[in-house]
Amino acid sequence: MFLMKPEIDKEKCTGCGLCVEVCRENGITVIDRVVVAVDGVECDWCGICEAVCPEGAISCPFQIVFV
Amino acid sequence: MKSKAELIQTSEFFAGLKADELDPIVNLIIEKRYGRDDILFFEGDATESLIFLASGVVKIFKTSPDGKEQILAIAHPEETLNEVPLFNGGLNTTTAQAMMPVVVYAISKRDIDSLMARYPLVASNVIHILAKRTRQLVNLVEELSFKRVNSRLAGILLENAILDGQAGGARLTQRDMAAMAGTAREVISRSLKTMEDDGIISFDKHRLIINDRDALKRVAETYS
Numbered sequence: 001m002f003l004m005k006p007e008i009d010k011e012k013c014t015g016c017g018l019c020v021e022v023c024r025e026n027g028i029t030v031i032d033r034v035v036v037a038v039d040g041v042e043c044d045w046c047g048i049c050e051a052v053c054p055e056g057a058i059s060c061p062f063q064i065v066f067v
Numbered sequence: 068m069k070s071k072a073e074l075i076q077t078s079e080f081f082a083g084l085k086a087d088e089l090d091p092i093v094n095l096i097i098e099k100r101y102g103r104d105d106i107l108f109f110e111g112d113a114t115e116s117l118i119f120l121a122s123g124v125v126k127i128f129k130t131s132p133d134g135k136e137q138i139l140a141i142a143h144p145e146e147t148l149n150e151v152p153l154f155n156g157g158l159n160t161t162t163a164q165a166m167m168p169v170v171v172y173a174i175s176k177r178d179i180d181s182l183m184a185r186y187p188l189v190a191s192n193v194i195h196i197l198a199k200r201t202r203q204l205v206n207l208v209e210e211l212s213f214k215r216v217n218s219r220l221a222g223i224l225l226e227n228a229i230l231d232g233q234a235g236g237a238r239l240t241q242r243d244m245a246a247m248a249g250t251a252r253e254v255i256s257r258s259l260k261t262m263e264d265d266g267i268i269s270f271d272k273h274r275l276i277i278n279d280r281d282a283l284k285r286v287a288e289t290y291s
Contacts, residue, residue, distance in 0.1 A: 066230055
């Protein structure tokens, strides 16, 4: 199944790990001082990682749709 | 994506020109491709060509000295990105960044100038386009001056929404919405929550769904 993950700008990310601490799904980890989204974890797109990132390096963009 | 010839035929810049007048213009176009997040041009740089967006979505913004972004427009295919500095003869007034992979068609300033000299119709089209830009900026001033965040955000959602299942369309983070509404991300977050509690919008993971378009329009039209 295709799972959406937060988008991470590896150039901006300093690997501080704030987003790892706040993620309720344990969906983010730090590898080699850069944050990566964990495979197989279903992100609920709460955006808290985006809110805490001091570098603006992680984001949860929305597609805005009419139904 | 439109071909160079198709874009020239449908562009408002060249509206009214005959087919044999349009054909040579196609040869003036240079195609450029950018990846997501690439900068197409920076505020303060010289403007060398008129840029038509052929495919993708581009964010046009200004940055304050302390790094705060104000998004002035989200450009969609067939729009031009930099006509104001091009015709003003000055430096770029904004920065443009690709929000997804982007293809642009560029025509040099020298070629645009000679097309305007040769075809008065093109110059007249340019006046219409610049007047439309002025109107958009006046609308933005109105939004920022007189409307509360809720109303501004409602307008932003309506402008950037696409039909469910349709391709393309800007994908906006809460940070983007804040930069467009001229406020902080936290304020946008609260405002979205209020609209969700009111049943106007709902969230399905990465989809922000507009459930009640009329109610959202009413919010957008409310003045403080």
